[in-house]
Amino acid sequence: MLQSRAVISTPNASRILQQLCKHWAHKFETGFTTTAGRIMLPLGETRLAADAEALTIDLAAEDADKLSGLRDVVTRHVERFAFRETLDFVWS
Template sequence: MPERRAEIHTKFASRSLQQLCKHWSHRFVVDFTPSHGEIALPLGRCVLDAEDERLVVVVSSIDPASLPRLQDVVEEHLKRFAFREALTFHWSDRRNSA
């Protein structure tokens, strides 16, 4: 399953994770805590991990052609929810070890 990973430096990592998970919990299967979230989206899966000043986002999709769109959707939403911060995403390929 192809994956893309981004590390975002933000003072509001946990808040961003929770806000995105709550936003999508009305439409999709979502499981989250203040430090970890998993979202099952139609295009694939999004996993978020919040640390002190860093949010790690991993998106994966069975269909490689859907991965760029999934990446864009997650990035757009996180940027929209950012509180007076300009979030920067540096996506990289990641192989699934499973």
């Protein structure tokens, strides 16, 4: 499994985490609280952690292509839910 992480500064991390998990709950296996979430997408697994200052996103996928696709999908959705903010995604 390949992994990638981004830590995004935002005071709205919990709200974004919950919106993202609720959005995908109708199609995929998800679980979440106000501070942690997990989403199982066909491309791989997304784990989220929220605190007062940041949203941490951890991704895991079987290969580089799936990991790249998962990064793109998650980034687009987080940006959509945080459209009033300018978020900086730096994947490592």
